[in-house]
Amino acid sequence: MSHDKNGVPRRFVVKSAGVLTAAAAVGAAVPSVAAAAPVTAPRSAPRTPDRAPTSANGWTLEKQANHVSTVWTRSVSGTGREVDVRIGDAQAILFHVVRRFHYEVEQLHRADLAGWQPIGGLKKDLPESNLASGTAVRIRPGASAPGGLFPLQLLTVRDILADCGGVVRWGGDDSPVDESLFYIGLGPDDVRVRELADRLRVREATPGLGAGAAVDVPATSRRERANRLHRQQRAH
Helix, strand or coil: CCECCCCCEHHHHHHHHHHHHHHHHHHHHCCCCCCCCCCCCCCCCCCCCCCCCECCCCCECCCCCCCCCCEEEEEECCCCEEEEEECCHHHHHHHHHHHHHHHHHCCCCHHHEECCCCHHHCCCCCHHHHHHHCCEEEECCCCCCCCCCCHHHHHHHHHHHHHCCCCEEEHHHCCCCCCCEEEECCCCCCHHHHHHHHHHHHHHCCCCCCCCCCCCCCCHHHHHHHHHHHHHHHCC
8 A cells, every 4th residue: 555755545645635525515505504595574564544533524533622623612703602613614614504594594592503522422424423523513403303494494594505505414404304413514625615615704704795694595596506406415
């Protein structure tokens, strides 16, 4: 057997070199822990913000009035009455309804006008829930049953609704009937709400055009306009 210069058998040297070469090859084929692909934790879906609860007409409910709220106690000029109502466009529109009712249908006393109330005491799926967002009022709350208005009074109420161009609905046209309820019938993003509110503000600021101005309710044109709106609202 041949030996190298250090006295180690040559066969042993060759065999050892082969083992080292094979080990090196295996090490190159297997990735080290440091080189392994990183494990990424699965992402959870982004949380969708909870939508604030609304009344039947789509306006946000308020938990209370006169404190961190859009609902405040406001005086209805010309009537001597106060009511909790959503400030802004809703107030401008509902106050026009209240003033015309007071001047042309029946004078309102202290107990004849009510506004915001907590949703807990209301039926959430009915128009009365709009009281909880400050976008409704009750005029003569005890007179909710059908048939509570004389013919001329009913004619005037129809004229008031027509004056609001379909933005305001009357509970007398709903099922179940509630003749005391008047409310904003459109959502807060409907452009018709702002347009009507702006138009009524201009009229109130112009002598002879606001609520209380002389109106010929029985005029044919006004009655036709009121009847047309009545048919449209009863159909929805």
